[in-house]
Amino acid sequence: MKPKEAPIARPPHPLLSRDLIARTALGLIDRDGSDGASVRRIAANLGVNPTSLYNHVPNRAAIIEDVRAIVSANIDSRPLRETSWENGLRTWARSYRSAFAGHPRAIPLLMTTRSSTPVLMAQYEDFAVAAEAVGWTSTQVLPLLTAFESFILGSVLDMSGPAVVFDPTGQEEQFPRFAAAFSSLEHEDPNDPVASRAFELGLAMLISSARPEHYDAR
Amino acid sequence: MKPKEAPIARPPHPLLSRDLIARTALGLIDRDGSDGASVRRIAANLGVNPTSLYNHVPNRAAIIEDVRAIVSANIDSRPLRETSWENGLRTWARSYRSAFAGHPRAIPLLMTTRSSTPVLMAQYEDFAVAAEAVGWTSTQVLPLLTAFESFILGSVLDMSGPAVVFDPTGQEEQFPRFAAAFSSLEHEDPNDPVASRAFELGLAMLISSARPEHYDAR
CATH class of the missing domain: 1.10.357.10 (Tetracycline Repressor, domain 2)
Known part of the structure; x- marks a missing residue:
């Protein structure tokens, strides 16, 4: 069997997504206050490189908007x-x-x-x-x-x-x-x-x- | 003239006092938020050792009370x-x-x-x-x-x-x-x-x- 035909392994962490990024940011804010939601800290908490976040969300302001939407829903x-x-x-x-x-x-x-x-x-x-x-x-x-x-x-x-x-x-x-x-x-x-x-x-x-x-x- | 008889030199910084400590704490809070008012940061800002603060004010809670009194006055x-x-x-x-x-x-x-x-x-x-x-x-x-x-x-x-x-x-x-x-x-x-x-x-x-x-x- 060739490697490319192997069944897709389940990732060890939840798949990175815009929603997961926002929920992680909210958890950090709940714990540490406003300063908790830096891109660097969010990435560290998710165990990814900060640049990976930008594949899902354009900037920190957009993350804050997502946090607001979660709370306001x-x-x-x-x-x-x-x-x-x-x-x-x-x-x-x-x-x-x-x-x-x-x-x-x-x-x-x-x-x-x-x-x-x-x-x-x-x-x-x-x-x-x-x-x-x-x-x-x-x-x-x-x-x-x-x-x-x-x-x-x-x-x-x-x-x-x-x-x-x-x-x-x-x-x-x-x-x-x-x-x-x-x-x-x-x-x-x-x-x-x-x-x-x-x-x-x-x-x-x-x-x-x-x-x-x-x-x-x- | 013996050294002990020399006129008292004016200190290079304002004399440390409870009021100065509170005003420094308030300045740090204004700039950095709640986390600004740690004893360590207040002391660093005043250029003194943290233990020196305790000659003037018993603890951090008392500093926060002094900050409140300044603002509420x-x-x-x-x-x-x-x-x-x-x-x-x-x-x-x-x-x-x-x-x-x-x-x-x-x-x-x-x-x-x-x-x-x-x-x-x-x-x-x-x-x-x-x-x-x-x-x-x-x-x-x-x-x-x-x-x-x-x-x-x-x-x-x-x-x-x-x-x-x-x-x-x-x-x-x-x-x-x-x-x-x-x-x-x-x-x-x-x-x-x-x-x-x-x-x-x-x-x-x-x-x-x-x-x-x-x-x-x-």
């Missing part, structure tokens, strides 16, 4: 088209927080790089259509969207830290009301005494004001 | 005590954003480390007193504070990125309303087409709902 924007504005916002925002909850270290990177990935553009189209349907002008759509996103992603960063960030223990006399607020947390879920309640409260506040006639524009 | 919480709840929130939130605007890379670090620095506790006491004065319960104070902080710090992260993060150029047919919203930005300040308007809009929305009876708690 779990955001559900359909309710913005299919239900009331308020219910749509609530479902979309909760799914947005969930999508990023496992990837807080990706947030600074994704908030500071430009994007035009269609996965996300389609979701923003849903947002724009729903916002205009309740009276927001085209000019207001991006500020409104950005306000929601800033709140959602800020909430994910908050939940990624310690359960309670600020601790007045030992300073009760100087700061009695804040200390009382802090000690009331002992009746809450010890794994999540503030973060989820803060997200739901802020979201309810934003949604209650999310029609142009519902807030005081000072 | 510019937050103005007095209006929360001295004016109406709504005006107090507006001034406090704007000063909070300004305080962090020059230090966005410090945000992930500061949001994920515990703190009890009195500079900040005093500000939170002002917030707690003002919130309870308009009817929030002690249990609600921390979620309310956290909701505002998540929005403010998320807004700073947003403004630290490109002027417009999402760009539908070339996808106008699939996403017409989002593309129209995007193209309306050409009439805005090119250096700040979205971030400040988004912050002011989100802040106005939160403030309009910032009394317990003003939002729909679904």
Whole structure:
């Protein structure tokens, strides 16, 4: 039997692909933060030469876009088209927080790089259509969207830290009301005494004001 | 003249101090992100041995607390005590954003480390007193504070990125309303087409709902 007729051996590693490169980058970002996603580190993690990556993806910016698409695929924007504005916002925002909850270290990177990935553009189209349907002008759509996103992603960063960030223990006399607020947390879920309640409260506040006639524009 | 009687020479570098250590750490974080503030790097930047730092500050956590105190010193919480709840929130939130605007890379670090620095506790006491004065319960104070902080710090992260993060150029047919919203930005300040308007809009929305009876708690 000639060598060329031998059955194709199963490769010892998963076949290099654009999807595998993006998932490896996301794993490195989750572990090491933004700096994790250098082409050199991704290649080293996959056990290949950096130049091999360029057979699958043009540059680092494209890898970051792929990472964004993976994370954002779990955001559900359909309710913005299919239900009331308020219910749509609530479902979309909760799914947005969930999508990023496992990837807080990706947030600074994704908030500071430009994007035009269609996965996300389609979701923003849903947002724009729903916002205009309740009276927001085209000019207001991006500020409104950005306000929601800033709140959602800020909430994910908050939940990624310690359960309670600020601790007045030992300073009760100087700061009695804040200390009382802090000690009331002992009746809450010890794994999540503030973060989820803060997200739901802020979201309810934003949604209650999310029609142009519902807030005081000072 | 004996050597011991010689006038004390002015040191070639500023005298090592706790304040200098914190300001050096903040400079490194601004440049390199959270990883910049290792004791080893701070010492190297000051041209001293790492052990010298421990003559001034007990550990890295204390350095991070000092960094937080420097940044937070510019937050103005007095209006929360001295004016109406709504005006107090507006001034406090704007000063909070300004305080962090020059230090966005410090945000992930500061949001994920515990703190009890009195500079900040005093500000939170002002917030707690003002919130309870308009009817929030002690249990609600921390979620309310956290909701505002998540929005403010998320807004700073947003403004630290490109002027417009999402760009539908070339996808106008699939996403017409989002593309129209995007193209309306050409009439805005090119250096700040979205971030400040988004912050002011989100802040106005939160403030309009910032009394317990003003939002729909679904």
